[in-house]
Amino acid sequence: MKVVGIIMVGIWATALSGQCVLAQDIRWMATVDQNKVSLGETVELTFTADGAQDVPEIQLPSIEGLNMQYLGPRTQISIVNGQYSSSKSFVYSIFPLRTGHFTIPPVSITISGQTHTTQSLTFDVVAKNNTGQAAPQEGPSTGVGNESLEDRAFLVLKVSKDKVYVNERLPIKLLLLVTNLTIADIQFPVLDKIGVDIEKFSQPRQYNEVMNGLQYHVVEFDGVIYPMRSGEVVLGPATLDCNIAIKSTTAYSPFGGSLFSDDFFNSFLEQYEKRPITLQSKPVTLTVLPLPEDGKPADFTQAVGQFAFNVAVAPTEVNVGDPMTIKMNIQGEGNLKAVTLPAYKNLDQFKTYEPQIKEEDGIKKLEQVLIPESEKVKEIAAIQFSFFNPSRGQYETIIRGPFPVTVHASTEQDVQVAGPSVVVIPERSVPLGEDIVFIKAKSGQFYPRGKPLYQTMGFYFLILVLGAGWLIGYGVFRRVHKLSTDVVYARRLLAPRQARLGLREAKRLLESQDRRKFYDALFRTLQTYLGHTLHLSSGAVNNEVVRLRLSDQVPEQVIKDIYKIFAECDAVRYGSSDCDVMAMNESYVRVQRTIDSLERRIK
Amino acid sequence: MTQYSRILVSGVAIVIIWAWLLGSCLAQDTLSSFEGISAKFTAANIAYKAQDYTRAIEGYEAILKSGKESGAIYYNLGNSYFKQGELGRAILNYERARRLMPRDADLNFNLQYVRQRAGQDTVQSEVLGWGAVRQVRWATQREIIWMLVVMGGFIIAGHLWSLWGRWQYRLRRVVIGILVALWFVGATALVVQVQAQDNLAIVFTASEARFEPHPDSTTHFSLAPGARVHILKREDNWAKVERLDGRAGWIMQSIFELI
Numbered sequence: 001m002k003v004v005g006i007i008m009v010g011i012w013a014t015a016l017s018g019q020c021v022l023a024q025d026i027r028w029m030a031t032v033d034q035n036k037v038s039l040g041e042t043v044e045l046t047f048t049a050d051g052a053q054d055v056p057e058i059q060l061p062s063i064e065g066l067n068m069q070y071l072g073p074r075t076q077i078s079i080v081n082g083q084y085s086s087s088k089s090f091v092y093s094i095f096p097l098r099t100g101h102f103t104i105p106p107v108s109i110t111i112s113g114q115t116h117t118t119q120s121l122t123f124d125v126v127a128k129n130n131t132g133q134a135a136p137q138e139g140p141s142t143g144v145g146n147e148s149l150e151d152r153a154f155l156v157l158k159v160s161k162d163k164v165y166v167n168e169r170l171p172i173k174l175l176l177l178v179t180n181l182t183i184a185d186i187q188f189p190v191l192d193k194i195g196v197d198i199e200k201f202s203q204p205r206q207y208n209e210v211m212n213g214l215q216y217h218v219v220e221f222d223g224v225i226y227p228m229r230s231g232e233v234v235l236g237p238a239t240l241d242c243n244i245a246i247k248s249t250t251a252y253s254p255f256g257g258s259l260f261s262d263d264f265f266n267s268f269l270e271q272y273e274k275r276p277i278t279l280q281s282k283p284v285t286l287t288v289l290p291l292p293e294d295g296k297p298a299d300f301t302q303a304v305g306q307f308a309f310n311v312a313v314a315p316t317e318v319n320v321g322d323p324m325t326i327k328m329n330i331q332g333e334g335n336l337k338a339v340t341l342p343a344y345k346n347l348d349q350f351k352t353y354e355p356q357i358k359e360e361d362g363i364k365k366l367e368q369v370l371i372p373e374s375e376k377v378k379e380i381a382a383i384q385f386s387f388f389n390p391s392r393g394q395y396e397t398i399i400r401g402p403f404p405v406t407v408h409a410s411t412e413q414d415v416q417v418a419g420p421s422v423v424v425i426p427e428r429s430v431p432l433g434e435d436i437v438f439i440k441a442k443s444g445q446f447y448p449r450g451k452p453l454y455q456t457m458g459f460y461f462l463i464l465v466l467g468a469g470w471l472i473g474y475g476v477f478r479r480v481h482k483l484s485t486d487v488v489y490a491r492r493l494l495a496p497r498q499a500r501l502g503l504r505e506a507k508r509l510l511e512s513q514d515r516r517k518f519y520d521a522l523f524r525t526l527q528t529y530l531g532h533t534l535h536l537s538s539g540a541v542n543n544e545v546v547r548l549r550l551s552d553q554v555p556e557q558v559i560k561d562i563y564k565i566f567a568e569c570d571a572v573r574y575g576s577s578d579c580d581v582m583a584m585n586e587s588y589v590r591v592q593r594t595i596d597s598l599e600r601r602i603k
Numbered sequence: 604m605t606q607y608s609r610i611l612v613s614g615v616a617i618v619i620i621w622a623w624l625l626g627s628c629l630a631q632d633t634l635s636s637f638e639g640i641s642a643k644f645t646a647a648n649i650a651y652k653a654q655d656y657t658r659a660i661e662g663y664e665a666i667l668k669s670g671k672e673s674g675a676i677y678y679n680l681g682n683s684y685f686k687q688g689e690l691g692r693a694i695l696n697y698e699r700a701r702r703l704m705p706r707d708a709d710l711n712f713n714l715q716y717v718r719q720r721a722g723q724d725t726v727q728s729e730v731l732g733w734g735a736v737r738q739v740r741w742a743t744q745r746e747i748i749w750m751l752v753v754m755g756g757f758i759i760a761g762h763l764w765s766l767w768g769r770w771q772y773r774l775r776r777v778v779i780g781i782l783v784a785l786w787f788v789g790a791t792a793l794v795v796q797v798q799a800q801d802n803l804a805i806v807f808t809a810s811e812a813r814f815e816p817h818p819d820s821t822t823h824f825s826l827a828p829g830a831r832v833h834i835l836k837r838e839d840n841w842a843k844v845e846r847l848d849g850r851a852g853w854i855m856q857s858i859f860e861l862i
Contacts, residue, residue: 354822436682436685436717437709438682438709439648439652439679439682441648443641443644443675443676444673444674447745449670453749459748462752463755470763477763
C-alpha cells in the first residue's frame with residue numbers, strides 16, 4: 001500500500017509540475033470527425049484545448065439548418081517517458097436538418113489571460129438515396145441544398161370542411177408522414193385551442209401510402225373540434241414531439257476515445273442515437289358561421305348537430321306523494337357538452353326535485369323525480385328539445401308528451417319519499433299484521449356492552465391453551481413414535497432407568513450382606529447398562545469390546561474401573577474370594593460413579 | 604400403569620382442562636342473572652305493560668348504561684319507541700337486538716313491520732347481489748367465534764387422534780382438510796359479518812342527505828326514519844353516509860346512531 005501511495009503521489013506531483021511547466025504551450029483547435037455526411041447522420045464537432053485543464057465553457061452560435069447538442073467535456077492526461085501532457089475537449093453532436101454546405105465559424109476562448117481562436121470549419125451534407133448510401137456527386141456541391149429533413153417527416157392537418165357553424169362538430173385528421181427515416185416515441189399532437197373546443201385525439205392508426213412516387217409511413221390521429229366563435233378561426237399549427245433515430249459513427253466518452261470508437265470497429269458497429277424533434281403542421285383557416293337568428297326557438301340552448309330525444313315516465317299509476325321518475329336521453333352527432341336537457345321546473349300540482357344528469361357512451365341522460373301532490377293530476381305536460389341542424393341549416397324541435405298518468409288518493413299518511421332512482425313497490429302482496437309482537441318477559445343472557453368477545457383476555461388464553469395442547473400432544477406423539485421405531489434411541493433412553501433399578505436392588509442386597517447376590521446384581525446392572533448404551537446384547541459386553549467402544553469417549557480411568565468391577569464381581573461370583581462390607585461398599589460406589597461418568601460422557 | 608395408559612390419562616386431562624377453560628370463558632362472557640339488572644328489567648316491563656312507555660324506555664336505557672346488554676332489552680326498547688311513534692329509534696334498537704338474537708322470529712317480524720311503516724322496505728328491496736348476502740344474519744358474532752374455537756379444538760383433536768390412531772396418511776389428509784375448510788368457511792362468514800356491520804348506522808329522524816356538508820347545500824336524496832347507512836367519514840357536525848344502494852351524501856351527526 002505504501003508503494004502504491006508513493007507512486008500516486010509521484011504521478012500527481014509530476015502532473016502538477018508538468019502543468020506548471022507546460023502552461024504556456026496551449027493550443028486551441030476545432031475538428032469535425034468527417035467533412036461529408038448524408039442527411040440523417042450526425043457529425044461530431046470537438047473543440048480541444050491542448051496543454052490546459054482549467055478551460056471555461058464555450059458558447060457556440062446557433063447555425064440555421066443544424067441541430068447542435070452538447071455532449072459534454074472530455075479530458076485526456078498522458079505521461080510518456082516522464083513527460084506530462086493534458087487536454088480538455090468540448091464535444092458537440094451536430095444533426096443537419098437539410099442538405100447543404102455548412103461552415104462552423106471561428107470560436108474564441110480566453111485561457112490564463114490569453115485569447116485563442118479556432119479556424120473556421122466546413123462540411124457538406126448530401127442527400128441519401130433509398131439504399132441508404134450517399135447520393136453520387138459530380139462535383140463538390142452536387143446534391144447540396146436541395147433536400148431537408150422536413151421532406152422526410154412532416155405533419156399535415158386536414159379538416160373535413162372549411163366552412164362550419166358555431167358549436168358544430170367538425171372531425172379533423174392529423175397525419176404524420178415519414179419516409180426514409182426512423183421515428184420513435186411519438187407523442188400525442190398538440191393543437192392550438194384558441195377559438196375552438198377540442199376533444200382528445202383518439203389512439204392513432206398506422207398504414208403506408210404512396211405519394212408522388214414515394215412510399216410514406218403514415219400515423220393518423222383522428223379528433224373532433226367545436227368552433228366556439230364566429231368569423232375566421234385559424235386552426236393550428238399542430239405540433240408533435242417525437243424522436244428521430246439517427247446513425248452515429250462515434251460514441252462520446254468523457255475519457256477520450258475508446259477501443260470501440262476506432263474506425264475499424266465503426267465500420268462494423270453502427271450506433272444509433274435518439275434526437276428529440278418537434279414537428280409542426282401548417283395552420284388551417286376555418287370560416288365559422290354564426291347561428292341564424294331567424295327561427296331560433298325560445299328554448300334553444302346552443303345544441304348544434306343531429307340529435308334524437310327520448311322521454312319515458314315510470315310508473316304511470318301512483319298514489320299521491322309517491323314518486324314518479326322521468327327519464328330523458330339525447331344522443332346523436334354534436335357537442336353533447338353544450339346540450340342542456342330540458343328538466344321540469346315548478347310543474348303545477350307536482351313537487352319537483354333537482355334532476356340528475358350524466359353522460360355515458362355518447363348519450364346524455366337525465367333522471368328527475370316528480371311527486372304528484374293531488375289526485376287530480378291526469379298528465380305530465382309535454383316537453384320539448386330544440387337544436388340547430390347544420391346539415392339543413394335550420395332549427396328543429398322535438399316534442400315528447402304529454403304523458404297520461406293516474407294518481408290515486410293517498411292511503412297512508414306517513415308515506416316517505418326515497419331517493420330519485422328508487423323504484424317504489426306500490427302494494428305489498430302479503431299484508432303484514434297491524435301491530436308489533438309483545439315485549440319479552442325474560443331478559444335473556446347479558447353480555448358486556450361494547451366489548452367484543454375477541455377483546456377479552458380469557459379468549460386469548462383459551463386460544464393459547466388450544467395451541468399449547470396441540471404442541472404437547474404432537475410432541476408426545478413424536479417421542480412415543482421414535483421410541484417405538486428407533487431401538488438404539490429407546491435402549492439409550494432405557495439404560496439409566498434400568499441402572500437406577502439395578503443399583504437400588506444392589507443397595508438392598510448390600511444392606512442384607514448377601515455378597516454373592518450383591519455382586520451378581522452389580523455385574524448385571526453394569527452389563528445391562530453397557531449393553532443398552534452401546535447397543536449390544538448383554539452377553540457381548542466384555543473387556544475388549546468395552547475398550548474398543550469407549551476408549552475415544554471416556555477417560556482411561558473409567559475403563560479401568562469397569563475392568564476392576566468386572567474382576568471383583570467374577571472373583572466373588574465364581575471364586576472363593578471373600579470380602580468385607582467396606583469392600584462391597586467401595587464396589588457399589590465405584591459402579592455408581594462409573595455409570596454416572598458414562599452417562600455424562602456418552603452421547 | 605403402562606406408557607399408553609399414562610398418555611391416555613394425560614390426553615383426557617388436557618381435554619378436561621380445555622373444557623373447563625371454555626366453560627369459564629363462556630361463563631365470563633355471559634353475565635346472566637344479575638340481581639339488580641333483572642329487577643330493573645322487570646320494573647321496565649311493568650311500566651311498558653302499564654303503557655307508561657317513557658318510564659319503560661328510561662328503565663331499559665338505565666340497564667344499558669350500566670354496561671350490560673341483551674337482545675331482549677333492545678327488543679323491548681324498540682317496542683317502547685315504536686309505541687311512542689319514534690320509528691327510527693325503534694328500528695335502531697331492533698337492529699341492535701338482531702346482533703344478539705338474529706334468529707328470533709318476534710324480533711324479525713317487528714323489524715319488518717316497523718320498516719314497512721317507516722317506508723324502508725322499498726330501500727331494502729334495492730339491495731341485491733353480494734350486498735344482500737352480507738345482510739343475511741344467521742348467527743351472532745359471538746356464536747361464530749365460539750363455533751370457530753370449538754372447530755379449532757376439533758381440528759387439533761382430530762389431528763392428534765389421527766396420529767395416535769395410526770390412520771392412513773390419505774385418510775388423515777382428507778379428514779383434516781375437510782375440518783380446516785369448514786373452519787375457513789366460518790372464518791369468512793365472520794369477516795363478512797364484521798365488515799358488513801362496521802360503521803353501520805340507523806337514521807332515526809327523516810332527513811335529507813346533501814351534496815356538501817353545509818345546511819344550504821343542495822339536497823341529494825331523502826332518508827326515511829330507520830334508514831340504514833354506512834358512515835364513510837365524519838367532519839365537524841357532519842358525516843358522509845352511503846345508502847345501501849350506493850348513493851352517498853352528507854347528514855348531521857345528531858340524527859343517527861351506530862348499530
